[in-house]
Amino acid sequence: MSVYPNSVNxxxxxxxxxxxxxxxxxxxxxxxxxxxxxxxxNAIHIADLKATAYLNKIDDDKQIVPKKFIKK
Structure with a gap:
């Protein structure tokens, strides 16, 4: 599982x-x-987040996957 884009504008x-x-x-x-x-x-709303690095944990009922991303 992935998240994209990374980094996010x-x-x-x-x-x-x-x-x-x-x-x-x-x-x-x-x-x-x-x-x-x-x-x-398939989208996560992140407009209210400040510009920095974050950890996003996605749970699809089968697994919890941690993924880092950067908000610019």
């Missing part, structure tokens, strides 16, 4: 994860959860 981060109940949790570099929700249409 836009308002959305995309993942190929599919399913009805794919969720995400975004953490800052201090390991604090700062955003969470359902993946809709």
């Amino acid at each position: 836009s308002m959305q981060l995309f993942t190929p994860a599919t399913g009805e109940k794919v969720t995400y949790t975004i953490y800052n570099l201090s390991d604090q959860s700062i955003a969470a929700g359902m993946v809709k249409g």
Whole structure:
């Protein structure tokens, strides 16, 4: 599983994860959860995040995959 683009200039981060109940949790570099929700249409809305590095954990009911990304 991946996230793209990386680094992100836009308002959305995309993942190929599919399913009805794919969720995400975004953490800052201090390991604090700062955003969470359902993946809709393979997209995660990140417009409100500040420019820095993050860890995104995607849960597709089969596995939880941590992926780093950078918001520019």
